[in-house]
Amino acid sequence: MNTQELNKVNLNPHVSVDCVILGYDSNELKVLLIERKYSEENENGQAHNPKLDIALPGNLVRDDEDLDTSAKRILKELTGIDNIYMEQFRAFGNPNRVRKEQDAEWLKTMRTDPQARVITIAYFALVKLEDYVPRADSFARRSEWYPIKKVPKLAFDHNEILEQALQVLKFKVTHYPLGFELLPEKFSLGQLQRLYESILGDDLDKRNFRRKMKSLKLLIPLKEKQQGVAHKPAELYMFNMKVYEQLQGGILK
Amino acid sequence: MNTQELNKVNLNPHVSVDCVILGYDSNELKVLLIERKYSEENENGQAHNPKLDIALPGNLVRDDEDLDTSAKRILKELTGIDNIYMEQFRAFGNPNRVRKEQDAEWLKTMRTDPQARVITIAYFALVKLEDYVPRADSFARRSEWYPIKKVPKLAFDHNEILEQALQVLKFKVTHYPLGFELLPEKFSLGQLQRLYESILGDDLDKRNFRRKMKSLKLLIPLKEKQQGVAHKPAELYMFNMKVYEQLQGGILK
């Protein structure tokens, strides 16, 4: 029995997991979406009526796995992203989650029980975008980072799930110093501030922001500056993992 | 088709809801649990080997209902409690949720598909304990308020669910003024403080606590005092719903 057969046998037809993976680049928040191309075949085995569906990475859970494990497996299978910390944030169980005709069609081609009512458990994670350049693994589908502001209509209730994930992020970022999760290893205070501003949708006072961040003792100043910028080059910092973990954990395990 | 038959037809075998209903009385937190008495019958139709199971109120969801609706329905059916605001707080999906032999036995007597792997969506709510005196409705099972510190071993992973609900409460109560939900209509500042102390597991400064509470403008002082207490009688207060709702909503809808 290969992996795919095993999956079919063990998949729970009523419970799925969807992953909201957020990254940050070029001063904007992005979300990782998968593009599901599929086409129905006619009696001659030829593809016709090709469709493109854009969705959060997600799938049915297996009956023998924990929800957290399932989320990790599914993300890996669909995008190649491995070994990141994800956090469950909400179950979505509207019986009308499958509203669009296109969703129903897709289910018919992909699921053994396309009529089943599915509850989905939504996960979210913050990643350094640079670490996860979309690539077409043998198993992975085509995945792509979409700027939050340019996210199109998604499958099922995925727009709503994304919306709520952003609310969660907004909340968390004001209570825990999570910004670091989204930035490259070396970053400037300006970058950090712009990140916060784009998450919170609000301007922050530069001097107060810097004082606050420095008071947290989470920044390690590097003796290094930006290169080749048309203004005074910024000092670069690293993030002090040890202090962060001692604080309370937050999103990191 | 009566209600019970309808239920059987429509129940989703893989998704359940469990409710953590918290109350406060005699200076301690309490949780509403149901006692499931059941017995296997032998070939003569006689009951033998009677069992008592204590659990959170919960059951499978119906395929045609929203999770929130399901939680409300199930709570009503099991305890008679109606029309309270409940909030989803987490999905529990450990494949080993059914560990104890007793749980497996119970499932056999109650479920059409006792082997199914079930994910449960946990809800929690705060209620004025005085409003919900357990009573044996025609449909309701025997339910009882248990002091948090005296909760016995519960069915499935219900002890873990309860534990997490208490963490959620602890968090929420430090961010939103929810204490009121748990007190009778008229209460003293001393009662309110003791409530907070028992939730947070920590002593609070009396003068600072009172100043804080008064600054929130959520208390309406009544021209009324405690009666028949062997000390200076406390002023009684009511809770100002309007101001609270304007604040942010919190747990109230």
Added chain:
DNA sequence: ACAAAAGTGTTTAATATACACCCATGT
């Protein structure tokens, strides 16, 4: 008179907010 909880203010420390100018670099 005593026990028991209610009620009350002030001082100090910590934290948050508002605000404006000079600096280093590339073009």
Added chain:
DNA sequence: ACATGGGTGTATATTAAACACTTTTGT
């Protein structure tokens, strides 16, 4: 020389924390 974002300090207001004695009632 100018445009661009980097970098810095101080004064004021708000909020949090620490702390002890008097009052009212029932027994």
